[in-house]
Amino acid sequence: MMAIFQPFFNIISETGRVVQFFFQMLDVWKRKSISRDLMFEQIWKVTVQSSATTALAGFFVGAIMTVQFTMEMKDFGALGYLGGLSTSGTIREVGPLLIAFMLAGKVGAFTSAELGTMRVTEQIDAIRCLGADPIQELVLPRFIAIVISSFFLLGLGLLLSIFGGMLLGKYFSGVNYEEYLRHIPTIVSLPSILSGLFKCFVFAVVLAVICTHRGYSTTGGAKGVGRSVVQTAVSTMVAIVIADWATSLLADIALKIFLRSR
Amino acid sequence: MALAAINLSDVKVIFEGSTILENVNLTVQDGDSVAIIGPSGQGKSVLLKIMAGLVLPTEGKVLVRGENLSEISGARRQKVVNKIGMLFQKNALFDSLTCGDNIAFPLREVTDLDEQQIQKVVAEFLEAVGISHAKNLFPDEISGGMQKRLGIARALALNPDLIFYDDPTAGLDPITSRKIIDLILRLRAQNSATVVAVTNDMNRAYQMASRIWMVVDRQVVDAGSVEQTKQHQDLRIQQFITGAIRGPLTAPDSGAIND
Ligand SMILES: Nc1ncnc2c1ncn2[C@@H]1O[C@H](COP(=O)(O)OP(=O)(O)O)[C@@H](O)[C@H]1O
Ligand SMILES: [Mg+2]
Numbered sequence: 001m002m003a004i005f006q007p008f009f010n011i012i013s014e015t016g017r018v019v020q021f022f023f024q025m026l027d028v029w030k031r032k033s034i035s036r037d038l039m040f041e042q043i044w045k046v047t048v049q050s051s052a053t054t055a056l057a058g059f060f061v062g063a064i065m066t067v068q069f070t071m072e073m074k075d076f077g078a079l080g081y082l083g084g085l086s087t088s089g090t091i092r093e094v095g096p097l098l099i100a101f102m103l104a105g106k107v108g109a110f111t112s113a114e115l116g117t118m119r120v121t122e123q124i125d126a127i128r129c130l131g132a133d134p135i136q137e138l139v140l141p142r143f144i145a146i147v148i149s150s151f152f153l154l155g156l157g158l159l160l161s162i163f164g165g166m167l168l169g170k171y172f173s174g175v176n177y178e179e180y181l182r183h184i185p186t187i188v189s190l191p192s193i194l195s196g197l198f199k200c201f202v203f204a205v206v207l208a209v210i211c212t213h214r215g216y217s218t219t220g221g222a223k224g225v226g227r228s229v230v231q232t233a234v235s236t237m238v239a240i241v242i243a244d245w246a247t248s249l250l251a252d253i254a255l256k257i258f259l260r261s262r
Numbered sequence: 263m264a265l266a267a268i269n270l271s272d273v274k275v276i277f278e279g280s281t282i283l284e285n286v287n288l289t290v291q292d293g294d295s296v297a298i299i300g301p302s303g304q305g306k307s308v309l310l311k312i313m314a315g316l317v318l319p320t321e322g323k324v325l326v327r328g329e330n331l332s333e334i335s336g337a338r339r340q341k342v343v344n345k346i347g348m349l350f351q352k353n354a355l356f357d358s359l360t361c362g363d364n365i366a367f368p369l370r371e372v373t374d375l376d377e378q379q380i381q382k383v384v385a386e387f388l389e390a391v392g393i394s395h396a397k398n399l400f401p402d403e404i405s406g407g408m409q410k411r412l413g414i415a416r417a418l419a420l421n422p423d424l425i426f427y428d429d430p431t432a433g434l435d436p437i438t439s440r441k442i443i444d445l446i447l448r449l450r451a452q453n454s455a456t457v458v459a460v461t462n463d464m465n466r467a468y469q470m471a472s473r474i475w476m477v478v479d480r481q482v483v484d485a486g487s488v489e490q491t492k493q494h495q496d497l498r499i500q501q502f503i504t505g506a507i508r509g510p511l512t513a514p515d516s517g518a519i520n521d
Contacts, residue, residue, distance in 0.1 A: 130367060
């Protein structure tokens with residue numbers, strides 16, 4: 001009977017360890033300097049590695065949303081609002097989520113494998129033994145780089161989603177570019193852009209902390225590295241869905257307070 | 263009485279619910295040369311990592327030159343750790359750095375040497391272990407024996423007085439492994455450091471050790487000098503050093519060796 005609940009206990013204790021790791025990182029960050037070179041090298045690596053896939057994903061998310069909305073809205077003769085609604089739905093909800101999933105599978109898995117390999121080949125022990133701090137040397141440059149690049153990549157993906165939506169709007173739905181773009185500013189408000197960007201930032205942090213933690217705490221040889229990679233992808237996706245819910249709720253509350261104060 | 267190089271008292275290590283080592287009480291004196299033997303998977307590497315402060319004991323105390331590595335931090339810990347050199351079982355070379363930079367890494371992290379001086383020290387160490395030509399190659403571009411040599415050079419770069427070798431001859435052919443042991447003995451003669459080495463090659467153990475420990479059944483048995491070890495009463499030690507197939511290690515209820 002208890003066996004059914006075991007996974008839930010595991011999730012809770014793993015979450016605890018991730019949070020603890022996050023604070024450990026912040027502590028090292030406060031006390032020690034992070035090499036700019038190492039950080040930029042990582043930012044460059046992550047961005048180059050993933051920009052094509054993110055761009056592609058962003059483009060198609062926008063395209064899919066436009067196609068979906070067209071089918072719903074055609075019957076109401078409301079195609080004029082297609083651009084506004086499709087863009088709003090994409091950048092507030094579906095876009096960040098799907099692009100973050102992509103990054104979990106790509107950046108997250110890669111980083112977890114890289115740190116995991118360093119762990120099981122004892123390179124992390126060696127760094128400590130040679131008088132350096134692996135959190136400072138290996139983990140923080142990656143963590144910061146992943147947050148910055150993922151945030152940038154999510155933004156890039158969202159921009160391309162507008163472009164994808166526009167293109168499909170024209171060739172699938174027969175809505176020309178001016179008309180598609182005209183209602184974007186009326187429907188997509190500044191708060192919803194901000195909430196979309198806030199979401200992207202939260203996803204980037206979640207992504208970065210989970211993959212660095214999993215990789216860093218790998219045990220059990222080559223098999224363990226494989227396990228870490230799978231776990232990173234799965235945990236990140238679950239955590240991002242939960243973070244999505246939480247940020248939507250927060251953004252909603254913030255918006256209400258904002259509207260009431262006016 | 264002088265401070266012991268290493269002192270373990272009532273050390274117990276538990277990993278993910280299973281006890282790896284318990285009741286470990288050992289002392290290493292300066293100038294000792296200890297060989298650790300024992301079936302694989304019994305905790306020899308863990309024991310070395312405990313002594314190097316890389317794994318913290320679940321219970322008990324580990325003192326390196328009187329300092330408890332799990333209680334000190336910052337500059338004080340750094341001072342103790344910098345005097346420890348370690349060759350890891352899988353070498354743990356940094357695969358993104360060249361051989362030269364692998365040796366330069368601790369020098370850059372810990373010392374105030376300028377780049378020119380660092381390059382000079384690197385060249386000396388590469389020379390000492392006989393791989394000068396590999397300076398600009400990456401670790402995965404050189405042979406297993408050369409990787410060991412590089413690992414040894416990196417472990418010695420900060421001139422430690424306490425050196426741990428984790429299975430330095432594993433996976434090497436007999437001639438290369440002989441050369442590596444000769445190298446270790448030659449380096450030891452030069453800097454008179456205290457050495458603790460894991461090895462399952464009994465000839466090498468006899469050749470280099472003044473004392474022998476055996477890790478078995480979650481315990482570490484101090485078998486004494488080479489002569490004492492050869493005549494030790496413990497049947498597990500006798501079976502291990504003679505390589506007999508029948509004995510307590512392979513008994514169905516022992517579980518120490520069951521392949
Ligand atoms: N970081 C770790 N986490 C969990 N278990 C470990 C860890 N390191 C070693 N172990 C386990 O401890 C036992 C002893 O390992 P080890 O010291 O490597 O053996 P050996 O005597 O061959 O060097 C093994 O069962 C191994 O699986
Ligand atoms: Mg070992």
